[in-house]
Amino acid sequence: MGILSTSLSLTRYKIVENVPDTLWSEIQDRLLKFSFQDIDNTTDERSFGWVCFDNMLDSRWQTAPPTKGEFLAFALRLDTRRIPPAVLKKHFQIHLDEFRKKLKEQGQKYISREQKKELKEQVKLKLLTKTLPVPAFFDVVWDMQKNLVYFASTRPKVLELFEELFTKTFELHLEPQSPFFKALNILGQEQLPKIENLEPTIFV
Structure with a gap:
């Protein structure tokens, strides 16, 4: 407000x-x-x-x-x-499945960690342009x-x-200008240890 x-x-x-x-x-x-x-x-x-x-x-x-x-x-x-985590996870999985299929057709069985990281960044950038x-x-x-x-x-x-x-x-x-700083300004820096150790009083 x-x-x-x-x-x-x-x-x-x-x-x-x-x-x-x-x-x-x-x-x-x-x-x-x-x-x-x-x-x-x-x-x-x-x-x-x-x-x-x-x-x-x-x-x-x-x-x-x-x-x-x-x-x-x-x-x-x-x-x-911001991209909601669930949205990023969904679209990353979609692209990952497509990427795996493409690699399989090329005779590659595994996706490296770097390839996954790069793919996730590409998906994130693509979603950012739409957000x-x-x-x-x-x-x-x-x-x-x-x-x-x-x-x-x-x-x-x-x-x-x-x-x-x-x-x-x-x-x-x-x-x-919180109560802490106001009290410190009024009482002086020498009272800092006492102010830091103050505890609230419960009246009920």
Whole structure:
């Protein structure tokens, strides 16, 4: 669900470094450098990058700029092309049977491991050309005054991807504002051993 939805999963970050004033004028250029690249007409299994907050199909920001008053708003788009294991297994077996028949006619009795591996790759590529990638969109809102970044997901793999791409794009690092990190910021690094050993209290 997006930031403008009535309910959503949200992860909040604090930018570790001081943001240089020169960065603000470079925001759109940096987003464009790492913008989403479509893979509909390829056999690539994954593609990700930034897109416009107002139009998830717009990776050139022609619909609207990322600046929204005191905030920056854009989105991470992640397209994934997957072949269900059962489908791959079925079509591999079909092609394997046909290959065995052809080899038998040529007087060859056995199929080598390399031949099987190559055949499986060929089948996979063939199926990939027939499989459309599934798109996913995750909104990003950056509070420029407080250096807080809000990301519309809590999925660990998506968070890892977002954090790496954010750092690569803006040369800034994000610190998750979880209760653990908030407590560490308030109490100080010297309290880290105590915080790490805390256990939840059951009141019922």
